Amino acid sequence: MKKTILTVLSCVTALVGSAQTLSNTPVSTFEELEDGGIYALKTINDKASNGGWYYRNNNFYFTLNPNDVTPGSKVSADNNKYLWKVYKNTTDQTIALVNMYDGVYMASTTGNVDNINSNNNCGQNIGYLHFEASTKHEGYSNLYILNGSNKYYATANNGGKLGYWTLEAAAGNQGCVQFYKINDPENIALSVTPNKPCLLRIGDGEEFSVGGYIYATDGSALTMNGQTANLSTLGSEWIFEGDYANGFKIVNASSKKVLGVNTSNLATNERTKLALYDADNTDSNVSTLWDVTGNTFISGSFNLHVKGSIRDRVNDNSGLAFWKTGVGKGSALRVYNNVDITLTEVGSNTYATTYLPFAVTVPEGINAYTATINNEHNSIELTKVEDVIPAETGVILEGTATSAAFPLTTTEGTVSKGGLVGTLTNKTITAGTTDYLVLGTKDGALGFYLPNAASTSIGANKAYFELNGQASAMGYAINFGTVTGIASATINKQNSTNACYDLSGRRITSPVKSGLYISNGKKIIVK
Structure with missing residues (x-):
């Protein structure tokens, strides 16, 4: 697979x-x-x-x-x-x-x-x-x-x-x-897009490094990881609320708390770590408003200052920190507004599944579907996602490109989550398990099948089916040629080498009139 x-x-x-x-x-x-x-x-x-x-x-x-x-x-x-x-x-x-x-x-x-x-x-x-x-x-x-x-x-x-x-x-x-x-x-044309969700990264070597991503796994404590974004938690998502003149509140999407610094420590401490505070915090010593200006050392980067401050800049020094009267250039920060997902070629199209902790918009050129197993008809029913993929919603992606950028969004999606589940971190499974169906190919046909007998995990941010004690199936082949542009459709279970179905999902012995049929996961045109 x-x-x-x-x-x-x-x-x-x-x-x-x-x-x-x-x-x-x-x-x-x-x-x-x-x-x-x-x-x-x-x-x-x-x-x-x-x-x-x-x-x-x-x-x-x-x-x-x-x-x-x-x-x-x-x-x-x-x-x-x-x-x-x-x-x-x-x-x-x-x-x-x-x-x-x-x-x-x-x-x-x-x-x-x-x-x-x-x-x-x-x-x-x-x-x-x-x-x-x-x-x-x-x-x-x-x-x-x-x-x-x-x-x-x-x-x-x-x-x-x-x-x-x-x-x-x-x-x-x-x-x-x-x-x-x-x-x-x-509308100041700098790296930060006001009032839009993003992921935030800070350099760990002054201006010449892009550094690690900033997130809060429990909604309060700040953590920084390396060159790979943490896509296991909504706490990775931030929103810069405000504008360049009045300053920004940097809001954590998970906890709704805001990034700030206790300025009462700045007169005595060389370094004061940043923390998350309640959005309605009334402590006069705590500053939660920030100024953003450009930074020319790293492409697409910016500097972050406490609102009203000029010389003092945020740096990465064994953690996110604010320096009083610092003379350094400050650490460059960057925001990322998209998640790039790689799709795998199967035939003339490309496919993937995804499961993210936050909502994203379906980009042009990509079709996204939620899916549910219909036990009565031995089939999978697909529902097309028209615009927004909601947070923690498993979907199947179809396109022609091998990579696509999915913009983060605060818009709530309305599509039903369907029967696909997902994992935000690597999920350990037992080799040879018959409890799950994952996206892959069998005899050249794309579909959901049992994992490879040697597989011991399902990758992070992937979607799959849990069989939940149902009778194990070899799997379900998918032919997207029958569903593109349709709100829902059925794709039939592949448990018989000679099974043939019409486009309504009905099993037939053999084609009786001209038209398009599905046999062994492949399209058959009868003239």
């Missing part, structure tokens, strides 16, 4: 077909900015008479091309480098800027510098920028960092690289800016 294998998960690296809309109306004052809001920064100075936009790409730059970002238009995923998250400090009326492309912030300075440096390690102090109304460009503001009595203005050199300089207040090459807000932050 050929085996079907449940394989790796598909990583979704962006919101397909979506983009975020930039406002038409700019703001230029501290009071008008929203804390946590995401903006594109338009600037004018003598180095670029036509104006341009701040962006981040290995270094901090000012672009001389004013058409890269257009107010009132969609901002594509490729232009996340132009988007900045604003953190307001109301005490001294300043802001900090974190780039959505890779999560790096504008650092402070101790004097005139020719660029704001790449700051990959986030090891320098955060640059808190003051506002000053521009005396040269109406409707714009200057941004500067205060160091003692000196004002160091953010501006660009001839090459477009951003830096800090001491300048006269009326100097035209200051960083005169306007802020254009993203109106629909839920």
Whole structure:
């Protein structure tokens, strides 16, 4: 019998077909900015008479091309480098800027510098920028960092690289800016798809590793495994509830608890492990809101920060941890929105069974069926799954491709579970057992048959029939040519080498008129 294998998960690296809309109306004052809001920064100075936009790409730059970002238009995923998250400090009326492309912030300075440096390690102090109304460009503001009595203005050199300089207040090459807000932050085109189920993975070697998957087997205690996802528990599934501006609650699908950290420990402990908390937790020391920004080191990855934090990032250090004032790059995290299932070729089509702890959507090009043994007619009845395969529901899959991606979903399926059962982990069976029927082939015919006499297990996430003391059968052959597109059908038991059936499942001695018949699991056309 050929085996079907449940394989790796598909990583979704962006919101397909979506983009975020930039406002038409700019703001230029501290009071008008929203804390946590995401903006594109338009600037004018003598180095670029036509104006341009701040962006981040290995270094901090000012672009001389004013058409890269257009107010009132969609901002594509490729232009996340132009988007900045604003953190307001109301005490001294300043802001900090974190780039959505890779999560790096504008650092402070101790004097005139020719660029704001790449700051990959986030090891320098955060640059808190003051506002000053521009005396040269109406409707714009200057941004500067205060160091003692000196004002160091953010501006660009001839090459477009951003830096800090001491300048006269009326100097035209200051960083005169306007802020254009993203109106629909839920559509920020980064790796996390808001309010959709996923599996979550974190690197175990800073930015250059993809690491292990995060799950909670008992709904509360966090566990991390290696390169293979744990598909034995609903506790493997997570939902990022919220959006990029207001922050996310990371909800465990099994327990409905949320990922959080006790921030009261951060002042004294170098490392504080993350944990799961009740969603309505009222402890003021516990933070359960998270900021998500890009990470360019691992394809499709992101950084995770406690909401409102800038320098401190989640890492994997002998467990999921949050570091106070860390200077490292942080561990890259990735989400996986699909489960890839391998199907086995039999004839011109491919087939598999599956049994998962969470609901998935049937992808295009795949047919899925629940199945029940009908003892009265010695047959198996199939019911087609039209859209969603519910959690812990055994199904037969049919297609033409050898692999298919099944999107995770929170939609509840309505199909009857049928008689197929399944196992989320490897199931031990006795060699030569007659208690189960598993998907395989016999004499070239696909169907459910007794396991190979030497088999001692049924693989994890597989579906099968339990005979439950019924008289043992050689098995039931399946011919999907008779059921494709039909809500239900019967496929007859193969316990006679000469048995012949019509398409209604009735056993006949021999064909009496032209048509399609099933004999020994094979289609026969009588003309």
